[in-house]
Amino acid sequence: MSEKGVTTRQQIVVAATRLFHGEGIRAVSMDAVAEKAGVTKKTLYYHFTSKDELVAETIAARDQPTLELYMRWFAETDGTVADKVRGLFTKLGRSVDTPRWRGCGFLRTIAELANTPAHPAVKAGAAHKKRFEAWLETELRGHGVPDATALARRLVILLDGATTVMLIHRDLAYVDAAGQLALDLIERARSTR
The missing domain is CATH 1.10.10.60 (Homeodomain-like)
Structure with a gap:
């Protein structure tokens, strides 16, 4: 030690x-x-x-802390489940709104290694994204949101898209727009029960 x-x-x-x-x-x-x-x-x-083993370990080491961060953001946000999901986008926006932010480490790693889909870091990044989606699905289902599986997938697409567009444009309006879309999707799903 x-x-x-x-x-x-x-x-x-x-x-x-x-x-x-x-x-x-x-x-x-x-x-x-x-x-x-x-x-x-x-x-x-x-x-x-090998370097491949080290890269995979760096991604795996970020898995649980990143999930815990989103879980905390969700739990700390008051209101309905739609408000809580909207809060994920709001808090994401606040955390990435800095010139030093370089994007989502999972997405950047997967993109950089896209020509080697069997790379252990690509697999670790994909596994993280699946765990996040499963957690979100569980939260939605626990709050009585219908079709939680499909909705969780759509929300992950919005979050990853917002993260990517934020990296490109450095404009929180994109994260805000994605958060509003997420809120609308949940409210629509809940109104069709």
């Missing part, structure tokens, strides 16, 4: 995550990761046998 209870492996993952997110996966060498993590290349390869 290194300082503050962080293992060397965790230290490497944190350094790699920052580098990959800031510069892109293909642009970052294992030498750069070792230097940023403050370890030797031998130590890096002791913990990760």
Whole structure:
């Protein structure tokens, strides 16, 4: 263990995550990761046998914290289930409205590795998106929203689309518009019960 209870492996993952997110996966060498993590290349390869394994680990490490963030945003938003979903978009907009934001790490990784769909990081990113969709479906169903499966899928499309368009235009109006569409979809679904 290194300082503050962080293992060397965790230290490497944190350094790699920052580098990959800031510069892109293909642009970052294992030498750069070792230097940023403050370890030797031998130590890096002791913990990760390949760059592919390290990339996958950085994505897997973000899975639960990201899900927990959305769960917290949902829980902290007052009102109906439609208000809570709308709140996800509002809080997403606030969190990404900074010049330093580089987009969704899951989407960026999948896009950068799109020509290798069997890459472990692509699989980890896709698994995260499925877990998020399943969580959202469970919340919708728990709040009595009909056809929660189809609606959760539509909401994921809106969230990922809003994230992508925000990266392109850096304009919160897109996130706001997607959030309004999400609210409208839920209210329409609830009114047809």
